[in-house]
Amino acid sequence: MIAVVLVLLMLPYQPFQANAAENEGNNYPIVFVHGLGGWGEDEFAGYPYWGGTKDVIGHLNDLGYEAYQATVSPVSSNYDRSVELYHYIKGGTVDYGAAHAKEHGHARYGRTFPGIYPEWDKNHPIHLVGHSMGGLTSRGVIDLLEDGSEEERAYQQAHPEETISSLFEGGKSWVHSATSIGTPHNGSTFADNENLIIDFIKNFVLNISTATGISKENFLYDFKLDQWGIRRQAGETFTSYLNRVMNSRVWDSEDISVYDLSTPGAAVLNEKVDTKSDVYYFSYTGQSTKASLLTGHHLPIVSSHPIVLAPSTYIGKFTRNNPAEGPIIDKSWWPNDGFVSTISSLYPDGQPNTAYDDSPEKGVWNYHPIKNTWDHLDFIGIFSLSTHTKPFNVYPLYEEIAENVSSLQP
Numbered sequence: 001m002i003a004v005v006l007v008l009l010m011l012p013y014q015p016f017q018a019n020a021a022e023n024e025g026n027n028y029p030i031v032f033v034h035g036l037g038g039w040g041e042d043e044f045a046g047y048p049y050w051g052g053t054k055d056v057i058g059h060l061n062d063l064g065y066e067a068y069q070a071t072v073s074p075v076s077s078n079y080d081r082s083v084e085l086y087h088y089i090k091g092g093t094v095d096y097g098a099a100h101a102k103e104h105g106h107a108r109y110g111r112t113f114p115g116i117y118p119e120w121d122k123n124h125p126i127h128l129v130g131h132s133m134g135g136l137t138s139r140g141v142i143d144l145l146e147d148g149s150e151e152e153r154a155y156q157q158a159h160p161e162e163t164i165s166s167l168f169e170g171g172k173s174w175v176h177s178a179t180s181i182g183t184p185h186n187g188s189t190f191a192d193n194e195n196l197i198i199d200f201i202k203n204f205v206l207n208i209s210t211a212t213g214i215s216k217e218n219f220l221y222d223f224k225l226d227q228w229g230i231r232r233q234a235g236e237t238f239t240s241y242l243n244r245v246m247n248s249r250v251w252d253s254e255d256i257s258v259y260d261l262s263t264p265g266a267a268v269l270n271e272k273v274d275t276k277s278d279v280y281y282f283s284y285t286g287q288s289t290k291a292s293l294l295t296g297h298h299l300p301i302v303s304s305h306p307i308v309l310a311p312s313t314y315i316g317k318f319t320r321n322n323p324a325e326g327p328i329i330d331k332s333w334w335p336n337d338g339f340v341s342t343i344s345s346l347y348p349d350g351q352p353n354t355a356y357d358d359s360p361e362k363g364v365w366n367y368h369p370i371k372n373t374w375d376h377l378d379f380i381g382i383f384s385l386s387t388h389t390k391p392f393n394v395y396p397l398y399e400e401i402a403e404n405v406s407s408l409q410p
Helices: 002-010 056-062 078-090 098-104 133-147 150-158 194-212 238-246 257-261 263-272 306-315 395-406
Strands: 030-033 067-070 092-095 109-113 126-131 175-181 280-284 289-291 298-300 353-355 365-367
Touching (some): 078 092, 194 238
Parallel strands (some): 030 126, 280 365
């Protein structure tokens, strides 16, 4: 008997019921969508956005799930990212739409992708999992798939010589579930200060270089702003490329991430993008702050990643009482994960929601309990710097997510 026990203890760890083939629900592919400042698998010498020193996508595939990671612009608007996501998954040349391109003054067409899942259609649906802005992008592509674009359809009718992307025609129920992780559904008050968030993006990218040990002059990182005519030139150092991007006109537009992530921009987005009755929605949110005994303001806990300390402190005391300046912000917004107020990442204001249980509902945001001490970057397991010693294994979180969405009935 003792020998049997010893043999069992020596067997490799296998998560309970993790293999998708054992689930009675579905075997639809799971597509992961990165957030602001994110990157693809061929950037940063293979340092994963999803997992950091661990490979979440590879791990899930090893467990029997069909998992992919999508790559879209790290700083473009949610609309542009949603269009890019569609073409990245399905394949084809990115078409931002004639009306949209004319309104915002950028090129209509972008890059051409082979497609990571060309079979994608109503008979081959997918699950979307988005971190941070990736959750907004997931919502955006679902909205375009199902409702299309009235602006593009009207433009095509007025200009019959123009073609229209099938994405803008709507009528496509192709997404079975959407899971958001630390997503600013109602915006981030930190993004309400444009100068602060632009500096944050720059510092975030540079800190990735530090975390990976790659020289900031030579490492590969692509802002993917082709529609704005901004590309890294042959032989150009990364510092030069970064400065050109940060000093470009894109930040003056409302067709950019900085606006969409602000609380006024998020309010506009929530008016346009509703919760679809045929899709399961889930959300995960964290909190890595505590209230000061002296002021009541929320301050970051000691284990927070260094890069989120300034945003966390800013968010933890921000208030706004004038509705002419944007949504009212009171102290309920102070608890945060370092970049997003906890209250903002539960669900979009005014849209159906309920606390998660073992019988999730379609057309409703099923929000999970708040993960205390988890900051914005803990959710993806990156930035294990010497100043951040908290050991973090994100595999259990993503095993849970994969098992959850794969257990849903078709």
